[in-house]
Amino acid sequence: MIYVGTFSKVLAPGLRVGYVVSPPHLVPAFHAARSASSLGAEPQTPRILADFIAEGYLARHVRRTTGEYQRRAEMLGNLLAPFGGRLQIGPITGGIHLTVAADETLDDRAVAGAGRERGVVLHPLSLDCIARTDVRGFALGFAAAPCETIPDAFARLRDALDAAVAT
Known part of the structure; x- marks a missing residue:
């Protein structure tokens, strides 16, 4: 199974960061596809987003916005x-x-x-x-x-x- 998503609706449309969760054997193919189709996205954005998620800020944001x-x-x-x-x-x-x-x-x-x-x-x-x-x-x-x-x-x-x- 492959999951594809984006953070546009959860965080901000301008963020333009998506994700793919795939079986390990498909990771090289997805890396190659991303390299061939990337528009030169800034590499720090995914890293900052990963820290944001790891530190629990995304979960807190989702809980707050869900109620609102x-x-x-x-x-x-x-x-x-x-x-x-x-x-x-x-x-x-x-x-x-x-x-x-x-x-x-x-x-x-x-x-x-x-x-x-x-x-x-x-x-x-x-x-x-x-x-x-x-x-x-x-x-x-x-x-x-x-x-x-x-x-x-x-x-x-x-x-x-x-x-x-x-x-």
Whole structure:
């Protein structure tokens, strides 16, 4: 089994550090692939990150952010609850976004456009679908939104929904 991941969502997108956990017999092949495809990443970044992990800072960061993200997701879920007829809230199981599905009569791209005009970035689920044309809704990210900003952002989302439905 081979595991591939990144620290972009856990720490910072700008870090641009990923990892591969592979069986020992594949390590030379992965080293060769990295050498051939590396963009000249600074060698001190992985070393600093390794120390950060070894000293327990990553685990502490993950524990702290997990609780904070759970609070944000629950707050957003509570604000969305009255829209149960129009929007189906996905499970709040952790992570940095909440999925909200809508029926196919909602033009999620129009809502995203109305949201953009109101300063709210919405990712329409219909953009991610190739084989199906009936999927509508949004992936609502909240990792960069402190709790105190969520009610205002939600009010702008509600306005965007109303504006898109009215047209």
